[in-house]
Amino acid sequence: MNNTVLYILFGLLVFSALLTAMIKSTMKAVIALAVASVILTIIMFLMGAPLAAVFELSVAAGLITAIFVSTISLTGSTNSDQTEKNKKRLSRYIYLPIIIIIVAGIILITKPGLDFTSVTKATEDTVQSTIWHLRNLDIAGQIMVILAGVFGVVILFKERSKN
Amino acid sequence: MLSTIFLIVVLLYIIGFYYLITTKNLIRILIALEVLTKGLILTLIYVGQLTGQMATAQSMVITLIIIEVVIMAVAAGIIVNIFNHTDSLDVREIFRKNK
Numbered sequence: 001m002n003n004t005v006l007y008i009l010f011g012l013l014v015f016s017a018l019l020t021a022m023i024k025s026t027m028k029a030v031i032a033l034a035v036a037s038v039i040l041t042i043i044m045f046l047m048g049a050p051l052a053a054v055f056e057l058s059v060a061a062g063l064i065t066a067i068f069v070s071t072i073s074l075t076g077s078t079n080s081d082q083t084e085k086n087k088k089r090l091s092r093y094i095y096l097p098i099i100i101i102i103v104a105g106i107i108l109i110t111k112p113g114l115d116f117t118s119v120t121k122a123t124e125d126t127v128q129s130t131i132w133h134l135r136n137l138d139i140a141g142q143i144m145v146i147l148a149g150v151f152g153v154v155i156l157f158k159e160r161s162k163n
Numbered sequence: 164m165l166s167t168i169f170l171i172v173v174l175l176y177i178i179g180f181y182y183l184i185t186t187k188n189l190i191r192i193l194i195a196l197e198v199l200t201k202g203l204i205l206t207l208i209y210v211g212q213l214t215g216q217m218a219t220a221q222s223m224v225i226t227l228i229i230i231e232v233v234i235m236a237v238a239a240g241i242i243v244n245i246f247n248h249t250d251s252l253d254v255r256e257i258f259r260k261n262k
Contacts, residue, residue: 010171017175017198021182026190033197040201044224048217049208052224056204059228064197064235071190071239075246096181100174107170130218131225138222142229149233156240 006046013039018100022093030068037061051127168209175202189242189252193235200231 016039019032037060044053131139179199186192204224211220242252249257 007167010167013201014171014174014178017178017201020194020198021178021186026188026194029191029194033194036198036201040204043205044208047208047212049211049221049224052204052208052221052228055225055228059232060197060200063232067232067235067239068190068193071242074243075190075252092185096178099177099181103177104170104174107166107173127218127221131222134219135222138226142226145230145233149236152233152237153240156237156244 006043009039009043009046013043014100018097021096026072027069030065030072033068034061034065037064168205172202172206172209175199175205187254189245189254192254193238193242197231197235200227203227 013036016032016036020029020036023029023032037056041053041057041061044050044056175198179195179202182195182198183192186195204227207220207224207227208217211217245257246252249260251257251260
């Protein structure tokens with residue numbers, strides 16, 4: 001039963017990722033991306049990564065969607081390719097589903113030998129002990145990255161001095 | 164089961180790369196990067212399950228998500244600034260105006 005749910009979710013994930021490329025309106029593409037994030041969250045939860053799934057849901061599905069929506073409203077561009085005709089745009093993306101179907105067919109037919117079992121045994125470390133003891137330098141790196149992002153955004157939106 | 168995840172990861176990478184190459188809109192380039200990141204996150208979880216070290220995989224995914232959101236915020240700021248200067252989001256038009 002669990003596997004069936006996962007297969008359906010995988011299909012929905014690829015479909016929503018395809019929609020982000022195929023939809024004409026940028027706002028709808030962003031909403032499709034948020035839906036893809038939510039589906040990925042459920043997949044991660046079912047695959048045994050609940051903490052990362054919570055991060056994905058709150059940050060990727062929430063914060064990044066808010067950033068995109070605010071960017072779209074600041075630039076006022078709901079339609080991405082306003083200068084181009086619909087037919088031309090469709091002709092650009094019509095190959096994508098075809099390529100997807102061909103590659104999926106090739107992989108399903110050839111079945112590359114990746115169904116091997118675990119190479120090493122699962123450690124009993126919890127995520128907390130891994131983050132705080134094993135990879136504690138990552139925390140410092142993350143703080144630096146966040147600070148760099150904050151200063152970058154502050155400089156980008158700083159009012160230009162009137163010379 | 165695991166080969167299905169491999170298939171989905173490959174498909175997400177193909178969609179992301181095709182989208183990144185084909186689109187001319189700056190916001191859509193960011194969306195394409197997001198799709199690629201989704202594939203990368205699924206790869207990390209897949210490798211974590213394959214090697215049985217889900218705790219390390221989760222901590223790396225958390226780091227990846229934080230880097231991703233910072234990149235998106237800064238890139239969105241740059242795009243808004245570009246739009247204020249050139250009044251366009253089309254890459255070709257921006258190049259034409261800057262010549």
